Amino acid sequence: MKVLDDYPVVIELPVVWGEMDAFNHVNNIIYFRYFESARIAYVEQTGFMEYMDKTGIGPILAHTECRFKLPLNYPDTISVGASVTELKEDRCKMLYAIASHATGKIVAEGSGTIVCFDYKNNCKAPLPDEVRDRIERIQSR
Amino acid sequence: MKVLDDYPVVIELPVVWGEMDAFNHVNNIIYFRYFESARIAYVEQTGFMEYMDKTGIGPILAHTECRFKLPLNYPDTISVGASVTELKEDRCKMLYAIASHATGKIVAEGSGTIVCFDYKNNCKAPLPDEVRDRIERIQSR
């Protein structure tokens, strides 16, 4: 979708009826599930999950937020974009946007701060160079 | 609660607002989450989880069902009972009932068939004697 042109990774998901709450809109926590699905799709392209399996060093979500702009309802299909905007020593920031196919509009925007974590030694770690390289390649597409 | 007297394991849970769907009642899949929480509480008392950690042989859910008798709404608190009624060579059947504190009534009843599974060899296995003994002790309380 055109409104997601700035996002190098975009996934498509159906809105399902059961995601609506008693206010007849998709419940707020579901937006974070959508973000998570886009984050996982992005991270898979970086090879970070395989790196974690080998080394015990992998991603951890430190912070996330969502700005709700328009209500979302069943039936609809959404596209969810993910883009890394800040790439630091031990972390990166990922932006998200959710677009409704029914209206063509962005219904929510948000971000996630992903920290590189050494699960064995229980402390932060530098982002591996190979993951950093892949992120840069994904972003330059 | 008196209506759950036949259930040796009973847990208490709050109904939370976000469990309601667009029909303004607790959504049907949430009842299975309630059943699951009671099942886990029961299984913990049998030592089956520790047994699985040691041997790779543990429980797997093969079938579950729920009969919805009355709607459930926020705010309310529920008690969920679990009781094993059939104890066979490689499986057992667990009955569940959910009672509303607001009305004192049973709002749903169901069951789960739990099979003993050898995760290493990917096949059914006999229920370990120590787990079987504990189930019998729990049921005779």
Added chain:
Amino acid sequence: MKVLDDYPVVIELPVVWGEMDAFNHVNNIIYFRYFESARIAYVEQTGFMEYMDKTGIGPILAHTECRFKLPLNYPDTISVGASVTELKEDRCKMLYAIASHATGKIVAEGSGTIVCFDYKNNCKAPLPDEVRDRIERIQSR
């Protein structure tokens, strides 16, 4: 999918990472969400929701069950089939099956008993003829 040929209504859904539980498989309650999505898709084709908006008489889920045959994991896509097998005075029974695109196999089968309910008078009601006709037409496709 061929394995769902007997189901006149079939929907397609992605498995998302967050649907897995601590056992690394899609959690059991999610299967009922899949069933619900197929049920809603079927019911929409019968005009029953519009009928309910006009008359206050609509569907209510009285019982549902699921037989788990094979584990389901992310990443995968599923097709979920729905078919009405028993059409009685005030209720019908709907069968469900979930097929994994990764393996081509049925991973779960289940059913739901849908009762026709008069929400205004708080009692069961006969299935409206127009809904019954539409179900028969859907099933004879």
Added chain:
Amino acid sequence: MKVLDDYPVVIELPVVWGEMDAFNHVNNIIYFRYFESARIAYVEQTGFMEYMDKTGIGPILAHTECRFKLPLNYPDTISVGASVTELKEDRCKMLYAIASHATGKIVAEGSGTIVCFDYKNNCKAPLPDEVRDRIERIQSR
């Protein structure tokens, strides 16, 4: 709990097994469900829901965020605190904190921006005086 002394509204919730994801920790979206439950508990004390039923003017969530500080696991019980820190013409900001009973520590902090919305005219509205008064009374407890 002492660590939540600054929060005038505090609710207690059990962590349930099914809230954990494939990383064996409570999944990130569940923290927003916990926040929501505390938000609803707070809003109920302000009379805003009854006001909405009468007038069509009620709360809407415009933004929310969570900072994850420590992992959370089953079994545990949590207390979730809510406190309004900014009270403006048409909105307020609510802070949240989640404390683990197992460790006595804050595991996550967050916030929500709640806007007063005129659902009939589809636009923002000033916070009703009676709701504003009740918030001030709750905060001065």
